[in-house]
Amino acid sequence: MSEKPLWRPDSGALRPDFWFDRRLDDFSTEEWEALCDGCGQCCLVKLIDEDDERLYITDVACRGYDCANGGCAVYERRKSVVPECIVLTPETVRESPHLFPPTCAYIRIGQGQNLPEWHPLRHAGDRGPMQAAGVTIAGKVASETDVADSELEDRIRPWFSDLP
Ligand code: SF4
Ligand code: SF4
Numbered sequence: 001m002s003e004k005p006l007w008r009p010d011s012g013a014l015r016p017d018f019w020f021d022r023r024l025d026d027f028s029t030e031e032w033e034a035l036c037d038g039c040g041q042c043c044l045v046k047l048i049d050e051d052d053e054r055l056y057i058t059d060v061a062c063r064g065y066d067c068a069n070g071g072c073a074v075y076e077r078r079k080s081v082v083p084e085c086i087v088l089t090p091e092t093v094r095e096s097p098h099l100f101p102p103t104c105a106y107i108r109i110g111q112g113q114n115l116p117e118w119h120p121l122r123h124a125g126d127r128g129p130m131q132a133a134g135v136t137i138a139g140k141v142a143s144e145t146d147v148a149d150s151e152l153e154d155r156i157r158p159w160f161s162d163l164p
Pocket of ligand 2: 042043062066074085086
């Protein structure tokens, strides 16, 4: 079971469409957390070519990811379990946009765009449209705990370019 709630419909603090026409720096902590759709794509193991520094995405997820149900299984203690986990901040998004898919809410808002039509926040927390759009990695990836480092190159996938 994932420890991270993907959206908290009981939160009265979130206004409908609270993200609309706002900048990355404008959100409260609760709003910021709610923007993540939990797709997990930023939790995929990435490889960098030493020659040209090109980034490759694998279909292997971080050891903290709940590969069956989706979401980070160690969210509240992720930095102690996975020290290399990048904690999302407006600065992280601005400095390393290549680590996130173009569908990611933080990337979209940083570019002045609306959330994708299937985003759970646009469906009262329902993740069905998002799952139907094929955005989540849940059920499609292996955990890095089950994959040897020597196998990673064979698991490179065009994830980001395949998205709706
Ligand atoms: S890519 Fe963006 S929306 Fe998807 S899990 Fe990461 S931060 Fe959340
Ligand atoms: S520890 Fe970080 S990279 Fe790993 S699954 Fe959790 S949020 Fe994703």
